[in-house]
Amino acid sequence: MTRSELIFNKVSRILEWIMIVIFALLVLDVLFQVFSRYLLGTSFTWTEEFARFALIWMTILGAAYLNGKKEHLSMDFLYQKFSKANQKKASILIEVLIFLFALIVMVIGGLNLVYTTLHLEQLSGTLRIPLGYVYAIMPFSGFLIMCFSVYHISNIYNNKKENQS
Amino acid sequence: MEVISIIVLFVSFFTLLLLKVPVAYSIGIATTLSLLLNIDKLPGLTTIAQRMTTGIDSFALLAIPFFILAGDIMKRGGIANRLINFAKSLVSSLPGGLAYVNILASMLFGAISGSALAAASAIGSIMTDRMEEEGYPRTLSASVNITASTTGLLIPPSNILIVYALASGGTASVAALFIAGYLPGILLGFAIMGYVAFIAISKGYPKGKRATFFEIWTFFRKAFFSLLLLVIVVGGIVAGIFTATEASVIAVLYAAILSLAYGDMKIKDFKGVLLSSAKTTAVVMFLICTSMAMSWLFSFEGIPEMISSFLLESLNNKFAIFLAINVILLIIGTFMDMTPAVLIFTPIFLPVVTALGMDPVHFGIVIVLNLCIGICTPPVGTLLFVGSGVAKVSVTQVIKPLLPFLAIMLVVLMLISFIPEISMFLPRLFGL
Amino acid sequence: EETSNKVLYLGHTLPQSHPVHKGILEFQKALEAKSKGTLKVKIFPDAQLGSEREVLELLQIGSVAATKVSAATLSNFVPEYHILGIPYLFRDKQHQFDVLEGDVGKSILEKGSKFWLRGLCYYDAGSRSFYTSEKAIRTPEDLKGLKIRVMNNQMAINMVNSMGGSATPLAYGELYTAIQQGVVDGAENNPPSFVSSNHYEISKYYTLDQHSSVPDVLLIGTKFWNKLSDQEKIWVQEAADESAQAQKKFWNDSVEESMRVAKAAGVEIIIPEKSLFAEKSKSVVEDFVKEFPEMAPIVTQIKNN
């Protein structure tokens, strides 16, 4: 196994654990909300906000993870008809497009969003945490997606070289 | 709205989709290109990043991961087999019995889970082999399984109805939509059974042995606690014990306890189930992220008003407008996945139909059933792909046997579009 | 700087029948008249561009020019607006608008510029009161054990809890069903919203305790504002001020009409002894002053106005 494969596997493993932990916390949080209302007769104000923010993190981090594993939903009815060589070219093009989207929208747009909300000190309604922390998942995941795209492109490129030699 | 930015949006979206760029990214990239023609660069990019995040910032949407998780636990926990055995004891003695078992089991699985894909994969993987043993072509089994699984999107709980409630801006409540989905879902299931009866008799497919009352009772008892979930979730929402989101987490707790009690799962198995559900959630929710950005772009450019005034002025007949909307949605459904289609087109069509006196709950059922047809058709048909995949047949082989089933769905769609009572009877009865 | 054609995109969350939307239409009309059509206003009602919080961010980002939000939402961006959420802050409507249109109100609007959200004017959003589906609230004691839906906002939560109720934050979209099914026992809002949300259909009692009078605020993003010429800035401010005066009348008409609709539907209107509720909620003010000591002088100034 190459060094980059080792790093890739390690990062994927860490992302898996983060997703599992966030999901488990989500389940406990909303269960706690139902039971506190019925058994304790009180509503805690933070349960809803925590759940909403956790869902955002799980989704956008999960999207990065799916990029690593190439498990996003896609349509391959035309792709299947391409020749092997064209499929390789298309695969590289796909990764380049994803890389650019992650860079331009998720990292640049996302960082400006984080900067704006942190600089202007917006706080969340009940947890009173800066909204910028919630939004930070966007540039962070965007950066991961860019890394995964580079990793995939280098794999496709290396494969090509092996086949030629 | 400049024509050029519409053209950029659609041309880039289709090109990307055809190139096998993931659907969520195709939507995101097309939106970015089109928006940058209208807004300054940095504010535009930041707005898309913001819409992608805030688009899923909703407590109501939490029901989606929870129903996915509950469904995954049930799939692992031996619940699918219990439902199939119970369905078999009820209907296998009819001509073409196993086909009915497939339909009924898909409906029952749909009634306790929120997604059609879960039903198609849980029931389809077991039923296709059993049906082949009795002489049914695998392609026919796949067609039955694919179309019958769509009933689970109408019969509550249903993730897509939750998405619709969000897209309707709260004018249709999840509780009312859930109750409204029962009759249309059951009607669709029966219509598919009707067509199966026709081919079973003409092709002479075998009937099974009639089950004794005792056998039915035994299989019912074994499936009882699985079926009870249906009562807890929907009953709990209608009785006001909890909201739809809270009901979904109760479903997770219940399914977990049940599969532990059945001995089909152990505590350590939950790690794997949480991960696979988190992955499914990320697929669905990331699609929602970029769809919400595209939907915002449409609002910003005034597309909803444009289409709505065009429809209302050029077709001054209520019947014609409903029909036109149905045709447009059918076309959209062939090339767009269900979730983005609901999020992007509900804000466009809902104001038109409500102006003509249609209830938002009724329209929710219509748009979902319409797009149910779309997810069974190529080129973009998630359910078609999953259903063919579990049946181990190619998509092109399934298309021919699938066509009559799609025609049946179209007939049911027309009935449900033009007879509001089928959808609205139950919600009105419960005062929702 | 030359005046040139500009379009002001304005997003808000209210339906077009709402009296505040009618106020915004006045703003549009006045601005287009003053600028002879060089400054156009494009209005997006019904939360087409997002929730109140989301559109405020879009103003800061610079893709949307203007919005109308509740001062309660605004307080998470500009802390001074917290003051306007204090229960029983104003003695009556006259006092409220003397304060809002006087120095204190103007200085709060001005505070927003630091956060790229310049306040233009206040719109009347009336007073919020409790409504309940089954149990009547006549004194604060009746609130004991009742689950009352509130906005997800700390001051609103503290207020209901201080009066003895059990504050339950819940999404507005889920509220109709939640009341109907008994997930909550009631909620609180002003008369036009009580009626336009159809909550009057499922509520037997409306208790006019008028616990808070949080105004709506018309805002413009400083990113857009700074692109305007001095003359254009004057037009925008004048148009906002004129619309605020017109809006008060729309609001009063709407309150009268809403109360008529609610009564006709059989809702019992309860006029309680307000001072009993005000007494109970004093702790909220004390807690607030402890959390934001720098705002204590403004609160005192308002009370002595």
Ligand code: NA
């Ligand atoms: Na279902």
Ligand code: NA
């Ligand atoms: Na399709």
